[in-house]
Amino acid sequence: MGNIQLSKDPYNIIITGVGGQGNVMASRILANMLVKKGYCVTIGESFGASQRGGSVMSHLRVSRISSWSPQIPKGGADVVIALEPVEAIRVLKDYGNPEVKILSNTRAISPVGVIAGEQDYPSMEEIRKSAKDLSSSAWFIDATDEGLRLGNPILGNIIMLGALSGVGVLPMDREGFKGVISRSIPEDKIDINLKAYVMGEQMVKV
């Protein structure tokens, strides 16, 4: 998997979710894995006040040649990783196209408007249908639930990265993943993260 060539340059990845889900961490791990493979990666992200319950997006541009705009042009996403299902759909309005691939977590986080009963959260069936309609392929992964089973819901992000690797569009491999996280997380957490990553890889293959 580590030798996969990009299908286009720059290759555009969006990681989306809700503030506090670990969006930034996921995008940095992925980007560092790709930099280690010799790619130029540009990440654009918003944090600050927008973290507090708002939608959060990271844009990753992967290129052999140079840095690109930290904002992907409209309609320009090649793959969307959604840590929260409704966010997958939200992103497509601006960045989707018929060829986009979607990997979405299934764990919903209710916006306050939904909590307050002012708005409705769509059913998973509706979300799945919309995602399928608006993409070339869509995977739905119980990442948070599996992460909880492994002991920490935040491992859902690593499962999602593993799944992205499993889909086979980017030069990602376990060694590269291990190399990156070994510099950023405590040693005793490496095994469980690796386990989550491998679990994610498997989940899209079934």
Place this chain on the structure above:
Amino acid sequence: MSYLKDNIEGAQYLLMGNEAIVRGALEAGVKVAAGYPGTPSSEIIESLSKVGKEMDIYVEWSVNEKVAMEVAAAGSFAGLRSLCAMKQNGVNVASDFLLHLAASGTRGGMVLIPCDDPGALSSVNEGESRYFAKLVEIPLLEPGDFQEAKDMTKWAFELSEELRQIVMLRSVTRMSHASGNVEFGKLPASHVHAEFKYDGFILDPMEGIMISAPVGYRHAQQQEKLKKARELFEDCAFNTYNGPDKPELLIITSSACTLYSREAISMLGLKDRVGLLKLGTTWPLPPKLLKKYLSMTDRIMIVEEVLPFLEENVKILAAEMAPEIGVKTFYGKNDGKIPMVGELNPDIVVNALAQTLGIDYKAMPDEYANKAQGVAMAGTPSRELTFCPGCPHRASFWSIHNALELDGRKGFVCGDIGCYTMAILPCGFSSLKTSHSMGSGSGLAGGFGKLGGFGFDQPILSVCGDSTFFHTGIPALVNAVHHESNFTMVILDNSGTAMTGFQPHPGLKVNALGDEAPSIDIAEVCRSMGARVEVRDPFDLEETRKTINQLIEDKQGVKVLILRQICALSPEKKAEKKYDMTIDEKICLGENCGCNRVCTRIFRCPGLVWDKEKEVTRIDEVICTGCGVCADICPAGAIKKSSVLKEVA
């Protein structure tokens, strides 16, 4: 362990723009760094603080931006390289000192790094720092990508030393908070000695006294420096051109807009028709360089964010050169091609180019766009900003709101900058009615408190964070006490500069470098000024509410209420649940309760979810932080809290 001090020349790293700036400063041998936290600038001082001890750098989070600039200037006066970093608003705060510093000049290389926030992604303004460079007559540099952010920072110190003048290196959110590849250079061997020399001739820039007078002399000197900068900029490697010799259209741009413009040219396949002049030195503009590129074509598009700084300065040069280069047609802010509000992105530049050159462009096939739009409209509930689960502010504003409603005299809250600004929204029960700059809520409240003579009888509260209190809250309080104003200042003390990532402030027992530091007790400071001071835990809702009512009924001068509870996201508190929260589904009657779902409809903590099928409230165990406050909100007692027992060592 920070990779920013890896001494591997030529290695490729993925760095955030702010980290690239830091690496550049490290490669320049910076010795003093000071700042005040503010998105998107915070990671600069933050990253320096992590390597400061090892690399022998003095790093501090100053009480405010003006003091930060003064601390950094002291380093420069003693011959050290120094920097100060702040968000754009900070330059306003520091500008009084900056005006005088620009006149006195500097010694060791000194760089001011403001980070602007076009589009106000995490600000309540989209103010411009570029104009300050022009206003106080200092050079302005703007990096156009991540590698440049590093390289240009290093060069900025050299430039400052060459000119004996502070240099502004301006970043924006999409540079500071974006990341890209950066190739590392060498770190210098570090050994310097600091000394402030003042024994020389009084006007000697290196050994005289540091002052902005005699004004005529110093001002003339300052303009000489600017002239020299302009000459240096003529051959600066950070000003680059890409494109044909005779383009149909020339784009002139700088900063993050470089990346947008480059992408737009590529998207429309225009690299043989459109030239791109990217400027790294945007004040003063190098006239010869501009003349060369302006001569290439008659059509010029200026791509920049917010105000037409570059556009106006280029136009002045073009007007002066018109007899030689001819009359030009300009596209940009003035003709509305480039918006003057909000941040730019590749699409805005694409559209401006397409419109100007008569090209048809569509980002998405119509059918797909309509479908995606339709699905998003119907099926994506919006995410309103809210306080985090377990946030003390939600509890504080609950009590503030209730106290004001009970009081019934149309009381209101003046706020300022911090997470608590969100109290203008339902998450803070819409209690906040004014919000401007740091500390300004208390200044305003002090003013309202003097209007009694005109029949004003509304109770006034101000809210102010603990870090904000030190930043600019203190003068407002001093003023109010002295003038016997009548209001209640509520200090929302969550033990850190929470919004920007828990930077220490003078109220804490630790400094930026992680050393123990003497802390300043906010309550004692307020008491010593003569204010009535109360301290409460905002999680004790009833006690807090009662206290607020008492304080707003006390018409004798300034009252201070310190609501002390650590931020739910703080490193100390994170993932530590105090209570296990459960819902007794037999007691929660949902819509039949008569409470009209006060927990999920009004209190709205993200940890509470309304279960439509079962018609009861649920606790989302992934999101709930176990603060226990909602148990006191539920009138039926359906929300139960039980202490999470901890083994006592």
Place this chain on the structure above:
Amino acid sequence: MSVFGPNELLEDVFQKDLCIGCGACTYLCPYFRSYRGKTAMLFPCTLDQGRCWAYCPKVEVDLDDLSQRFFHRPYDKDPLGFHGSVKISRAGKQVGTGSFQAGGTVSALMSFALNKGYIDAAVLTDKDGILPVPRLVTDPDDVLKCSSSKYTASPTLSALNQAIKEGHSRIGVVATPCQALAIAKMRSNPMSDEDFTDPVGLVVGLFCTWAIDFRAFDAFISKRIDVNKVTKVDIPPPPAEIMEIYTDSGKVEIPLDEIRKLVPNSCSYCIDMSAEFSDISVGVLEGRPDMNTIIVRTKRGQNIVDEAEKEGFLVLDNLPKENLEHLMWAANNKKKRALIKAKEDGLINTSQEDKRSYLRVRPETVEEIIS
């Protein structure tokens, strides 16, 4: 009759400045609270129907319906409402000493009723300085601690709501006329709850010509004396025409005309001087500061009065004829004034279905009273 909710309460009562702050709507839900004499709505509520509206004594009070329910006949022009005997009374020897106003009849009745188990809790009005404070009492000895008169409007019924929540089932309440009216609405089960049981065991009503707005009063006397030092406030029976405020350092007298300016708008629409919807009503007796006037209205009221007299808690005597005549005259005057004003302001018997009334009563009764 249809029942409405919090938003109609705001519209019909709060926005028309009719709220007297009786406390009937408070502590039933998280939204209505009473604070320093004013009722506040903390947050908007979206329910269509609510006890808050249904219990309010200032909206859609159907006097004929309530009268029928409690006295088995329509409301009529009698200035004192439906009643049995009217006598004079004072506390008997079995009652301890308290700072009674006049004869201490109210304290005597409540302490007797608690003592003998006629009621299982008493809802009274205590004070904190000059602020009236609702108090739920279960110990007869505590009754006397709340014994002095208060002249400011009090949210006493918030303590009744609290008592019901706590599960008391025979609650005694000392109520002003407006509070007694709210209790009557409450006891008529307006929400048609299937498992409703009447939680009220005794209502002792107080004569009232008007109450004072607490906040206005507080602001008024703050300018004259240190409010924190007030020990007692009294309005001696007519013709004194003064309010006496006692402090540590003596007595301050304020002409009643000054005080009348502090009476809330709401009182001017009130037709009830003698708390007509109670079991027993008690008031001052002109010219006799040691005695009360006492009106018995219901069987259970009569029973308690009889028993209290028998057991030495209450001493009764006959009411002089001229006192009764004056009482009737005063009560009728209040009724007349209020009805004329309510009529003028379109607050009574409004016909259109979408326009809610403050009061409903047969038009012929209105005319009889007014003429």
